[in-house]
Amino acid sequence: MDFRIPPHVEDFRARIAYFVDTEILPVEADRGLWDSHGNIGRPALATLRDRARAEGLWCLQLRRENGGQQLGRTGMAVCYEEMNRSIFGPVVFNAAAPDDGNMMVLEQAATEAQKDRWLRPIADGTVSSAFAMTEPAPGAGSDPGMMQTRAEKRGDKYVLRGRKWFITGAEDASHFIVMARTSDDPRRGLTAFLHHRDEPGWHIERRIPIMGPEEHGGHCEIVYDGLELPADRMLLGEGLGLKVTQMRLGPARLTHCMRWLGLAKRCTEIARDHAERREGFGIRLADRESTQIKMGDLAMGIEIGRLLVMKAAWALDQGDFARKEVSMAKIHVANLLHKAADIAIQINGARGYSTDTPLEWIYRYARQARLVDGADEVHQMVLNRLQSGDPQNFWRWPVAEG
Structure with missing residues (x-):
């Protein structure tokens, strides 16, 4: 199995990472640029979106004829994770819910006339x-x-x-x-x-x-x-509404997971930075075994989440609905995000509970992750039903053509 990503995907990932570090994180750090609901204010968003377009980092999920970059689901997994190192990243690149999922289903299901009227203005960023x-x-x-x-x-x-x-x-x-x-x-x-x-x-x-x-x-x-x-x-x-929901909700659930992995990684960055600088009782937090165990467990959880997401993304790129893979990723990553925010706040102490870092923002946001696009229990029942209905094929590996 080849886990290497194509060079053009790595190019997008690296450019997104640089853009997040140099353009978006400074805006995130300035509370005066936020709106009253805890999101990026419209003036700052418009400026960043113009810069993202100029850098060719706009609408990674759509085909080129619809104004996108045609990265496919696996390429999106790499880049969406990178862009959501900032809480404001996805909306800057026109990759935030619900527009993200709506654009993908319109691209797949709409007629050409419907695309002209309903998809392209969303892809252009002129409407939501x-x-x-x-x-x-x-x-x-x-x-x-x-x-x-x-x-x-x-x-x-x-x-x-x-x-x-x-x-x-x-x-x-x-x-x-x-x-x-x-x-x-x-x-x-x-x-x-x-x-x-x-x-x-x-x-x-x-x-x-x-x-x-x-x-x-x-x-x-x-x-x-x-x-x-x-x-x-x-x-x-x-x-054909049920078919529309299948076409929309599976990929949309997975793009949530892609983005949440980025937020989980951001939690570990903030936690690690504080642990390496903070001392108590003659020892750095980073040198305490309890901290190391927590951080190591989070690292493993994030990597498991990445593998689950990438497998589901690959299956979607093959034309599969990937119901099993998407449900597994949704359960794991939603719970992982909540755990990452909770541990990072605990390591940061009162600082993590304050608004001096985005951890409290991520913690409040993370609790809805286990509800949106299907509660944990719904996806667990789906997995049980799929496994009970066809136990042998549930575990079968796809076989390459000889």
């Missing part, structure tokens, strides 16, 4: 987007089959009614992908639609306060109360 699927109980959460939002066909249009919540980025988004029920068929009952923020028949009920820092546009509760959409707003076609 949201994916409206999750609903309050008794509606859809981890189980899309519980979808309550309905799209009723009336003539040549569809009328949407329902409620969504915790929709990331909705307050700032212009382009929306919304999931709605078009029939009661258990397999072909859901449909994905595209709509613009300026169209009547929907509104944001509230921006939901959360424990952690927020993406631009927050996490919102949305009401659809008669949004009318023509048939050309369907993505893939009527009844």
Whole structure:
């Protein structure tokens, strides 16, 4: 097995690392450049995005004809990890959720006309987007089959009614992908639609306060109360909404993991830097066996996470849905990030609990990692079901052609 990365991927990685160190980390360190929700302020973001474009570090995930760098999932794994050494890295390179996942599914599922209207403005960075699927109980959460939002066909249009919540980025988004029920068929009952923020028949009920820092546009509760959409707003076609969710959520879950590995590495950097400089009772923290055990365990956990992510990325590049691989990576890396932030805060003591470092930011952010895009328990049940249904193939290695 060849674990070497191609030279062009290493070139992107090195240039991203330099850009993060020289351009993004100084902005991160200046709290005056943040917004009120713990994210990078729009003026500073616009400046950094212009510089990232000029350096050719924009939209690594898309094909070149759609304004991207066409790195593939394995190349993205290397570079996304590097860019999220800063808490603000991904959004600078147009690689942050939810735009990242929305762009990838639009590239794969949209018609050329839909790409012109709905994908390219997101890829250009002129608008942001949201994916409206999750609903309050008794509606859809981890189980899309519980979808309550309905799209009723009336003539040549569809009328949407329902409620969504915790929709990331909705307050700032212009382009929306919304999931709605078009029939009661258990397999072909859901449909994905595209709509613009300026169209009547929907509104944001509230921006939901959360424990952690927020993406631009927050996490919102949305009401659809008669949004009318023509048939050309369907993505893939009527009844193919479950396929759209499969196409979107697997890769999006994995890109979360790619980014979280970068944050976990940043936690170890901050912890190690403090441990090497801080002394107590005549000995450096870095020389204490308890510190060394914690840091060694984190190093191993991060490397396991990288291998899980890279295997899943490789499987996606082969055209596989990689359900097993993505679920394993999602569980491991989400828990790893929380553990890395917790240990780094413990090593830093009161300094880690303060806002003098980004550790408290990462800690608050990390707790949602075990919930977003499927809770730990959901992915554990998926793995059990896959293994129970086909125990021999679950463990089978892919075989190369002879």
